[in-house]
Amino acid sequence: MLGLKSCLTILIGYVIAVCALFSGKGKKPSLADWEKLKDQKLSSIDNFGLSGHSLLQFFQDNLAFLSYSKDNYRHKHVSLYYDVFKEYILRSAGTKKCLPVNSAIAKLNKDVNPMPVHSHNDYWRKLPLFEGLAYGARSTEADVWNMDGKILAVGHNEAYLDPVELTLDKLYTSPLLRILDEVNCQDSESDRKNGVFFNSPESTLFFYIDFKSDDNELTYKLLMQEYFKPLIDSGYLTYYDMKKNEIVWNPVTVVLTGNYPTSLDILDNGNYDGYFKSNQRFAFLDAPLLDLEPKYSSLSVVATASFNQLMEHCGSDHWKVSLRGHMDSNEINCAKKVIDDAHALELKTRIWGAPEWPANTVKTISHQIVHDLGSDLLNLDDLLMASSLI
Incomplete structure (x- = not known):
C-alpha cells in the first residue's frame, strides 16, 4: 500500500502536469476543465487501495488537490471535505455496473472489522454516516426535528437546523439506500x-433515531x-x-430513543397487522x-443504561470508578x-456516559x-482511539 506522502507526491505531480498542459495551450482552465480534472483525480484514488482511517486521512491531507477551484465552489452540505468525500464514495453507486468488490462499502471499510461502538451524535462528525462506517462502528445516531x-x-439544537441540506434523507437514508443497493445488485437464491x-x-x-420534537406521533409518521x-421496500430494515x-x-x-412514541x-x-399491514414492525424501542x-423481547432489540446508572445499581458510582481508573471485581x-x-x-445492550478522561482510564474502562x-x-466519541482498544 502506498504511504500518504507517496500519494501526496503523486497527486501534486499530477496537478502540476495538468496545469502545465493548460498553460502550454495558452488557455485558462474552465469550470468544465476543473470538473474533468477532479473526476480524473477521484478515479485515480481507487488505485491506491486505501480504506478506513487511511482513506479519511488521505482526503484530509490532499483536500486542496481533490476539490474544485476555490473560485467556482461553495459547499452544499456539511463542508468541502464532506462533499468531496461523499462524491468519491458514491461515484459508482447508482450506476448500471454490478461489482460489489469495488463498491462504496469496499472503499469505506474493506480492511476494517466491525467494532462494538455507537457513534454518538454522529451528525457532529466531519463525515456523518461515512466516518463511523469507515471505522467499523456498529451503531450510529441522528437527532431529528419535525420541521412544519x-x-x-x-x-x-433547534436554533441551528438546516431543513434544506442537513436532513435525514440527505445525510443518512438516501446514502444508505445507494450503498446497500450497490452490494445487493447480484441475483441470489438467499433472502x-x-x-x-x-x-x-x-x-x-x-x-438510533433520537426524537427531539414534541409531536412525536407526526415525527414517527414522517419517519x-x-x-x-x-x-423497507428494498428489504433493508x-x-x-x-x-x-x-x-x-x-x-x-432502527432503534427509537429520546422523546419517542x-x-x-x-x-x-x-x-393489528403492522404499520403497512404487512405483519411487520420496522422500528424498535x-x-x-x-x-x-x-x-421488551418483542418491542426492542437493544437495552440501554448510562455507566453511572449501572454503577449506582451496583452500589458504586461513576466518580469512584473514574478516580480508581477501573472497575473492581464486585462492580464487574x-x-x-x-x-x-x-x-x-x-436483547443487545448499550452503555453510554463512560469516563472520557484521562486516556488511560478511558481505555481501561472501555x-x-x-x-x-x-x-x-x-x-465513544473518539473513533480512532476506539479502533485501537476494542
Whole structure:
C-alpha cells in the first residue's frame, strides 16, 4: 500500500502536469476543465487501495488537490471535505455496473472489522454516516426535528437546523439506500441482504433515531412514510414478524430513543397487522436496561443504561470508578449480571456516559465494559482511539 506522502507526491505531480498542459495551450482552465480534472483525480484514488482511517486521512491531507477551484465552489452540505468525500464514495453507486468488490462499502471499510461502538451524535462528525462506517462502528445516531410537519432535520439544537441540506434523507437514508443497493445488485437464491460492513456483510447497523420534537406521533409518521419506506421496500430494515413472533435481521436496524412514541397504536398505525399491514414492525424501542420486562423481547432489540446508572445499581458510582481508573471485581460481577439478564431476553445492550478522561482510564474502562461485562455497544466519541482498544 502506498504511504500518504507517496500519494501526496503523486497527486501534486499530477496537478502540476495538468496545469502545465493548460498553460502550454495558452488557455485558462474552465469550470468544465476543473470538473474533468477532479473526476480524473477521484478515479485515480481507487488505485491506491486505501480504506478506513487511511482513506479519511488521505482526503484530509490532499483536500486542496481533490476539490474544485476555490473560485467556482461553495459547499452544499456539511463542508468541502464532506462533499468531496461523499462524491468519491458514491461515484459508482447508482450506476448500471454490478461489482460489489469495488463498491462504496469496499472503499469505506474493506480492511476494517466491525467494532462494538455507537457513534454518538454522529451528525457532529466531519463525515456523518461515512466516518463511523469507515471505522467499523456498529451503531450510529441522528437527532431529528419535525420541521412544519414536512421535513425531518438533523441536529442537536433547534436554533441551528438546516431543513434544506442537513436532513435525514440527505445525510443518512438516501446514502444508505445507494450503498446497500450497490452490494445487493447480484441475483441470489438467499433472502439475506448484504450489509454495510465489507468483512461482515451479515452484521446489522443499529440506527438510533433520537426524537427531539414534541409531536412525536407526526415525527414517527414522517419517519416511516417518507424516510424509511424506500429502505423497507428494498428489504433493508430489520423487522419484528408479528405472526411468527420473531426478529428478522436485515442490514439496518432502527432503534427509537429520546422523546419517542411508545404506544403500539402509533407504532403500528392503528393496525393489528403492522404499520403497512404487512405483519411487520420496522422500528424498535430503546429499552431501559435496569428496568426490563419480558415485553421488551418483542418491542426492542437493544437495552440501554448510562455507566453511572449501572454503577449506582451496583452500589458504586461513576466518580469512584473514574478516580480508581477501573472497575473492581464486585462492580464487574454485578454489572455483568445486568448485561446477562438482558441477553437472556435476547436483547443487545448499550452503555453510554463512560469516563472520557484521562486516556488511560478511558481505555481501561472501555475494555472492561466490552470484554468483561459483555456489552454489545459502547458510546465513544473518539473513533480512532476506539479502533485501537476494542
